[in-house]
Amino acid sequence: MSEYQPPLSDIAFVMGHVADIDAISKLDGYDHADRETVEGLLSEAGRFAVEQIAPLNVIGDRQGVKIVDGSVQTADGFAVAYGKFVDAGWNGVSFDPDYGGGGLPWVVGLAVQELLTASCMAFSVCPLLTQGAVELLAVHGSEQQKETYLHHMVSGAWTGTMNLTEPQAGSDVGALSTKATPAGDGTWRVSGTKIFITYGDHDMAENIVHLVLARTPGAAPGTKGISCFIVPKYLVNDDGSLGERNDAHVVSTEHKLGLHASPTCVMSYGDKDGAVGYLIGEEGAGMRYMFTMMNAARLSVGLQGLALAERAYQQARNYALERVQGRPIGSDDANATIEAHADVRRMLMTMKSNVEAMRALMYENAAAMDRAERHPDPQVRARNEALAALYTPLSKGWGTDIGCEITSLAVQVYGGMGYIEESGVAQHLRDLRIAPIYEGTNGIQALDLVFRKLPMSGGAVMMSLVDEMTATAVSLKGTDLADIGERLAAAVSDAVAAGEYLGGQLASNPNAAAAGATPFLRLLGTVVGGWFHAKMAAVAKAQIDGGAGGDQAADKIATARFYSEQILPSTAGLVSPVTCGESSLYAIPAARL
């Protein structure tokens, strides 16, 4: 088992040269987020994650969770580590200082999250769910609700859950049937069964604040009839102390492919008299409220792809640097380690170059969200909001698909040992495999990209991204990065051809656009990854030309070139899948499939 090393140097490069933390620290309220402070904070976060969280990863996988006396018991060490996590203030890094948060930019919070997730994804999803609940409450909760819950949730003393899914209502949230009826005293009684509730019950915090989607009497069918309720595990007395146990209970936990230490609960609300619930905002607005935190949540899930890919890469690299086996082609070195074999080197560079592309995209995605929120210029805010919206399905869909491929490559680098659970490398593959599924399947991300994001401002957002990517490609002409620019330009052309086809189908033949959505997401993610690599290579070249470039600058260029030679050209094979329409998908009747 190899140690996780926080990738602070690449994070600093991306923070400084892609997300532009210097500019973000000039935004209102972010003046304490200067580069030096952020780097110091991330170094501390990395140390905490490695020392306190990473050791939980294997234990959690082996022990899983169990239900004892109707409550979930987490694996050894989880509760203690969570206490330290809360005490050290890591839960609230990006939250509102009014409620005890650190008030740091979202991009900094995302970096902390990367370190935490890479250390132990099963642990990290607990604060991740709390984060979603905090955001929803912060925007849509009443003052009293915020006062009652947010302080505890920002610190992490109380955790949050999101209750959308029911057996018949997964991707189609509108099909849910959990009910809420007014109790006559301003509170509601919630009853129904929810499934797939992450950390729906556990022994790590003193209270759990469930946010539950339910239908009120006479509500419209579908998503418009859904309201959102606070259903705390323990009711909160007027003085803020914890009161009665609410009628909200875990029924069972799932046996999953991975994330064994994260309790995925079947929750039953209102087995007896109905669980006491408090309506957030207006009736019927529940789905709209959920969308508030959806971009952030989707980016965070995309980040899981990055984090586990980084972890898996490190592990595979360390193994490849130690394992002696066979003689590389054209070499006489009988003691060569396997990284010297071209095929292993290809796998390692595939992992590394994709990880760095993902990190650039996702950090910039978060930075765009920061600028969208805080930039003084409303036009800049609007542009960044649109950009973040466009990036989000890429971060989530492309990031988790690539992440899964990379965790599988790590198993391959390990060879036979990778198949043995003791080596710890297969766990990353198992843990991450949920990420392309939850928080909107990647198929849904692709539909979001094509049907909601491409048409933004009549296609202008996408076109402006294309212009920027083209400008980067052009700027490399005549330099020693010209080959990278040329390959980027070719890939951008593929994206344009595919995007224009989809744009043309949206109104006339929407299912043809839907048929092309998944390969288009892959295509655009690949191109945008190549664009970030080209931009980072240009920064590195400027450093080198200015005499300031060290190993990192040279390696950034090498990584960008590998990506442009090996990964980026795949866009050429994706234009046909996007543009061939839906007919061959449906040519065989369903019953004969």
Place this chain on the structure above:
Amino acid sequence: MSEYQPPLSDIAFVMGHVADIDAISKLDGYDHADRETVEGLLSEAGRFAVEQIAPLNVIGDRQGVKIVDGSVQTADGFAVAYGKFVDAGWNGVSFDPDYGGGGLPWVVGLAVQELLTASCMAFSVCPLLTQGAVELLAVHGSEQQKETYLHHMVSGAWTGTMNLTEPQAGSDVGALSTKATPAGDGTWRVSGTKIFITYGDHDMAENIVHLVLARTPGAAPGTKGISCFIVPKYLVNDDGSLGERNDAHVVSTEHKLGLHASPTCVMSYGDKDGAVGYLIGEEGAGMRYMFTMMNAARLSVGLQGLALAERAYQQARNYALERVQGRPIGSDDANATIEAHADVRRMLMTMKSNVEAMRALMYENAAAMDRAERHPDPQVRARNEALAALYTPLSKGWGTDIGCEITSLAVQVYGGMGYIEESGVAQHLRDLRIAPIYEGTNGIQALDLVFRKLPMSGGAVMMSLVDEMTATAVSLKGTDLADIGERLAAAVSDAVAAGEYLGGQLASNPNAAAAGATPFLRLLGTVVGGWFHAKMAAVAKAQIDGGAGGDQAADKIATARFYSEQILPSTAGLVSPVTCGESSLYAIPAARL
């Protein structure tokens, strides 16, 4: 959990129109393998697999194996089912009738193996290892050795194992250090530790015949100093009855990502006085003997990719045909099942079209082995031997890579339920993930393809395949399959460009060829898959034109078209990865990776 349905109809199509079983049944000794008999046999094999073997799959995964009193105990039902398997004669389908085998062509044996593997891969690997041992003994064993062991191994009453790997000797078999010393009575004493020994011990058969690679005193270093020994679990008395327990013992079994029911053993030979071993053939020829059965073994592992992909496809399809969720784009059907969603349909067709491409390749690979062995014309034999050699790394490398991708797609079709082990779909992904690793990693398959198979007859074998593929593409011009032909022609051009580059590097810069080997294997596998689809579509069209084409013919064309639109174009993105050389792979020094 959905039932496995033997895909007899597609197998019959491939058997009849790709592998040409009619022609094979005309070869010497295969006259009992006429189409009708074969179809009847496969129908029986399917029934047996579904009724007796498929029920073991989930039980085996949950229970795994354990060591009780120094011996491996398999999961409930395995020993009984194995007994029935032996009694029904399924073990010996393709083996020599002189030793009790069915004497059927290898392609028929492969089809039986598909059904068995899809039903329960963890069960199927036991006869698979026996098969390898039988082949090796049949060719290289002495008459006495064959008489002593083969009857029991052909029937399956005794099983076989292959002992190559040691901790420091995986892909580099030549690094092994197990020793064999002459005992003075014609027998040897073998001592050493072997790892990753599939079914190294179990309770399903009365004896286990270990074939063990070891070094004799004064042997040359590397693979040339390796000899192959028979080391039976129980010594065999002169009268054929079982005698003393040999000094060959299981030490432990591995905890694996999948294949839980297949005991992967650490074996210790000669803990006491040395295990009694019998030299096969000549000293120092062990590795050469292993190569005898390597093509067959690699094809059989490739087949695991096909079999589990078929199983996963069926399961995903059945789920998609039942699961109601959401409204497809452009549809008003609130009760649509998810197969109606374009993204799900894309996944299902991706699975189906790849499965059918794999089946065509692998069955033809086996048929080429049959023709290479039995065809009366020595030129035809030679051509088919070369063709089988070229196909084998594709069957193994491309087949298992694609197989793993398809098992992962099945999880995706299931959505959140796919991540829950009870749904049974994640097991296929876990079980199959070993296939790209064992029997020569897929990286090694790629090197085999580029360094051994491409240069066969100065490249003539590859060029003749290219000519055949081009001829198929040309033959579709002017027909209503013209679009399929055009896309095939484009993909063949990509293969030619990539292959010519590699051919040019082999002598001058072999590591550049090694660097391109893995994407070339993917490229060529994809093209060959597209070629088989085009040929099958042409057969289907002829059936339709002749008034004999039913649903199957129409669906074959639809599947071929989908593959040509959606899968085949990926070759365009693989030329650059093959032809960019090794420099960007090695641009970053190993220590800075």
